[in-house]
Amino acid sequence: MNISIIMRFHDDTPSGGRKIIYDYANYLISKGHNVEIVFLADVPYKLRKHNIIKKLVHYIDFFRRFKNQQRVSWFGLHRNVVLKAKYNFNKSRFQNSDVVIALDYGIALHIAESNYNLNKVVYMIQHDEKVYNVEKIVRAAWSLPVQKIVVASWLYNLVTEYDTNVSLVTNYVRTEDFYVSNPISNRKHVVSLINHPNKYKDTKTGLKALDLVHNVFPDLQVLMFGNFQEPSNLPSYVKYISRANQDTLREKVYNQSSVFLFTSILEGWGLVATEAMACGAALVSTKNGGVNDFGIENETALLNNVGDYKELANSIIYMFQNNKERIMLAENGKNLVEKLTFDSSASTFESVLQKVAKKER
Incomplete structure (x- = not known):
C-alpha cells in the first residue's frame, strides 16, 4: 500500500499521540508498505472562523518552520519514512495514495472539503477533540462518511453515536522500553x-x-x-x-x-x-x-x-x-x-488500512 499520513506542523518535541503514529509508520515500512508523513501548516474548513490576519500568520509560519518539518529528532523514524511539509492539502498530490490518514478533526474536515475520494480516508481519533475546539465542529468531523480508528473503548462508544464505521485499535505499551528495573x-x-x-x-x-x-x-x-x-x-x-x-x-x-x-x-x-x-x-x-x-x-x-x-x-x-x-x-x-502489546495493535491497525485500500474507488 501507498500510505499518506497527514499531520499538522510539529515542534519536534515528544508527544504521546505522535509517538503512536510514528511507531505505526515504522511498522508499516517493515511490512513492505510505502509511507509518507505530510505536515500541514494550515487546515482551513468552512466551520472555522476566517480572517486575513490569521491567514497571513499561517503563511509566515509555513515559511518560518518549513525546514524544521523535515526531521524528527526525538523519535527513531525508519529511514524509508518520507517526511514532507506542505501549506495545505491538495488532492492532486495524493492521487497515488491507497490510504490517507487524517490525524485530527480539522484535517479530516479539510480533506473532506477538498472533494478528495473519501473512500481512501482514515480518520484517527485519539481523544474527544472537544478539548481542542468547540464540540459542534468536532462532531461534524466525527459524522463524516470515512473509516475511523479510535484508540480506546470509551471513545469507540462515543464516536459510534455519530457514525458506525469505526474500528477500535487500542494503544499499547512497548515492554522492551518500559519495564521494572527497580523492585x-x-x-x-x-x-x-x-x-x-x-x-x-x-x-x-x-x-x-x-x-x-x-x-x-x-x-x-x-x-x-x-x-x-x-x-x-x-x-x-x-x-x-x-x-x-x-x-x-x-x-x-x-x-x-x-x-x-x-x-x-x-x-x-x-x-x-x-x-x-x-x-x-x-x-x-x-x-x-x-x-x-x-x-x-x-x-x-x-x-x-x-x-x-x-x-x-x-x-x-x-x-x-x-x-x-x-x-x-x-x-x-x-x-x-503487558498484555497490551504493540504487535497486536499494529497488526489490527494495518488490517483496517488494508480494508480501506480494497474499497471500490
Missing part, C-alpha cells in the same frame, strides 16, 4: 505525575493533592515531568524533569515511583499511565475515560472523582500506609498492561 517492594514515598498546561490535564489538582500527602508524609518526593517550562512556585519536595527521554522516564521517574498520579479531567488514552504501570508504579487516577481499558478499581488502580484533590490525596496516603496493597495493585497493573 516494586523497595520503593520509597515517591509519586510521579506529568505537567501540562492544558486545563483538561488538571495538573493543579494533582499538586493540591500532593500538598495534603506531604502533610502526612514529610519525606514525600514528587517527580514531575513535561515538555513545558517548569511551573512557578513548586514546593521544595517537587523535582521537575524537562523533556525527559525514554530512558530517563523509565529509570529516573517511573522506576523510582511507588505511585503514578494521573489527574486528567478527560483523557483519550493514558499513555504515560500505562508506561508507569509497566515500570511498577501503582496507579492513582481520576475517572477520566482514558484509563477505562486498564484501570480497574481496587485491582489495578485506585480511581477517584475528577477534580477531587482530597480523594486523590487519600488514595495516595492509603497506598503509603498499606504497602502490601500498593504492591498488589502495582503487580496487577504491570501484568495487565
Whole structure:
C-alpha cells in the first residue's frame, strides 16, 4: 500500500499521540508498505472562523518552520519514512495514495472539503477533540462518511453515536522500553505525575493533592515531568524533569515511583499511565475515560472523582500506609498492561488500512 499520513506542523518535541503514529509508520515500512508523513501548516474548513490576519500568520509560519518539518529528532523514524511539509492539502498530490490518514478533526474536515475520494480516508481519533475546539465542529468531523480508528473503548462508544464505521485499535505499551528495573517492594514515598498546561490535564489538582500527602508524609518526593517550562512556585519536595527521554522516564521517574498520579479531567488514552504501570508504579487516577481499558478499581488502580484533590490525596496516603496493597495493585497493573502489546495493535491497525485500500474507488 501507498500510505499518506497527514499531520499538522510539529515542534519536534515528544508527544504521546505522535509517538503512536510514528511507531505505526515504522511498522508499516517493515511490512513492505510505502509511507509518507505530510505536515500541514494550515487546515482551513468552512466551520472555522476566517480572517486575513490569521491567514497571513499561517503563511509566515509555513515559511518560518518549513525546514524544521523535515526531521524528527526525538523519535527513531525508519529511514524509508518520507517526511514532507506542505501549506495545505491538495488532492492532486495524493492521487497515488491507497490510504490517507487524517490525524485530527480539522484535517479530516479539510480533506473532506477538498472533494478528495473519501473512500481512501482514515480518520484517527485519539481523544474527544472537544478539548481542542468547540464540540459542534468536532462532531461534524466525527459524522463524516470515512473509516475511523479510535484508540480506546470509551471513545469507540462515543464516536459510534455519530457514525458506525469505526474500528477500535487500542494503544499499547512497548515492554522492551518500559519495564521494572527497580523492585516494586523497595520503593520509597515517591509519586510521579506529568505537567501540562492544558486545563483538561488538571495538573493543579494533582499538586493540591500532593500538598495534603506531604502533610502526612514529610519525606514525600514528587517527580514531575513535561515538555513545558517548569511551573512557578513548586514546593521544595517537587523535582521537575524537562523533556525527559525514554530512558530517563523509565529509570529516573517511573522506576523510582511507588505511585503514578494521573489527574486528567478527560483523557483519550493514558499513555504515560500505562508506561508507569509497566515500570511498577501503582496507579492513582481520576475517572477520566482514558484509563477505562486498564484501570480497574481496587485491582489495578485506585480511581477517584475528577477534580477531587482530597480523594486523590487519600488514595495516595492509603497506598503509603498499606504497602502490601500498593504492591498488589502495582503487580496487577504491570501484568495487565503487558498484555497490551504493540504487535497486536499494529497488526489490527494495518488490517483496517488494508480494508480501506480494497474499497471500490
